[in-house]
Amino acid sequence: MSKTATPRVKHSLLSDFKEITKMRLALSVVFSSIAGYLLGVDEVSFKVLALLALGGYFMVGASNAFNQIIEKDLDVLMHRTRNRPIPAGRMSVKTAFIIASVFTVLGLSILYSINKQTAMFGAISIFLYTCVYTPLKTKTPLSVFVGAIPGAIPFMLGWVAATDTFGIEPGTLFALQFFWQFPHFWAIGWFLYTDYKRGGFFMLPTGKQDKGTAVQTIMYTIWTILISIVPVFGITGELKLSIIAAVIVFAFGLFMLFYAIQLFKKMTEKAAKQLMLASVLYITLIQIVYVIDKFIR
Numbered sequence: 001m002s003k004t005a006t007p008r009v010k011h012s013l014l015s016d017f018k019e020i021t022k023m024r025l026a027l028s029v030v031f032s033s034i035a036g037y038l039l040g041v042d043e044v045s046f047k048v049l050a051l052l053a054l055g056g057y058f059m060v061g062a063s064n065a066f067n068q069i070i071e072k073d074l075d076v077l078m079h080r081t082r083n084r085p086i087p088a089g090r091m092s093v094k095t096a097f098i099i100a101s102v103f104t105v106l107g108l109s110i111l112y113s114i115n116k117q118t119a120m121f122g123a124i125s126i127f128l129y130t131c132v133y134t135p136l137k138t139k140t141p142l143s144v145f146v147g148a149i150p151g152a153i154p155f156m157l158g159w160v161a162a163t164d165t166f167g168i169e170p171g172t173l174f175a176l177q178f179f180w181q182f183p184h185f186w187a188i189g190w191f192l193y194t195d196y197k198r199g200g201f202f203m204l205p206t207g208k209q210d211k212g213t214a215v216q217t218i219m220y221t222i223w224t225i226l227i228s229i230v231p232v233f234g235i236t237g238e239l240k241l242s243i244i245a246a247v248i249v250f251a252f253g254l255f256m257l258f259y260a261i262q263l264f265k266k267m268t269e270k271a272a273k274q275l276m277l278a279s280v281l282y283i284t285l286i287q288i289v290y291v292i293d294k295f296i297r
Ligand code: HEM
Pocket: 022, 024, 025, 028, 029, 032, 080, 144, 147, 148, 151, 152, 177, 181, 184, 185, 188, 280, 283
């Protein structure tokens, strides 16, 4: 294409695909599954790793596409979401439904080829996200607790893919990512409060940007930090953490806690945005530390 023929349409098929599957979020979810796999596995199989990444992406992509079909009339009301492919009219509901259905079948089949339990947890995730969390979002802020279940499954899913067993180890990984989601999401719910209100969503625990929400955000950050260091005490079976790694993970936790406290003190959207960024950095970094620690221990 010549330089003068700059396309006027900003959205391509590829960008629509990225949006309907929410690529950035999906990749970070897949990242946590890979971390869980590396933590659980004795000998890395690149085949299983690739299947997990692909199957995981299909499942999360399908969940997000179903979610955008269900919420198309609400997404059109919010600034953040009104340019998504369906509300903006670039993708029909039928196309999105075909993508979501094909991805569900592909995702489940690929996860099943790893082992049955992995497919079962994948199925539970997509069911809870699309059939329970999404409809509950307009009804009660408690929906976030339901959404946090499929959100937390991917980290433990990796362990289950590696071992075909469920126990204290994947349970701990689940708990860690489960509790982390509250500071992550309430920070988002805070700075997107006005936009969410346009769509009729009240996602903060008290329904408002108030001290109550900020205190709960701090409390869940503390639970997250406590769970993150439990493996150092040798009570989580095969899931272990060295003292040095636990200190590093704890320090990252204090970093996130600092931003949660800043939100309490300042009560601003800027502080909430900073906490959201800190939360994403935190979960990525601690998963990396857990994995490195396993391989160098
Ligand atoms: C209850 C569960 C969760 C809710 C309600 C939630 C909600 C959201 C929302 C609404 C955004 C977009 C923020 C914006 O537009 O500025 C976002 C961003 C993000 N979330 Fe979450 N999330 C949840 C769980 C997770 C999980 C489990 C992960 C990863 C393991 C994750 C990783 C991310 C990342 C990396 C971003 C930034 C990239 C992006 O904007 O797409 N989230 N989350």
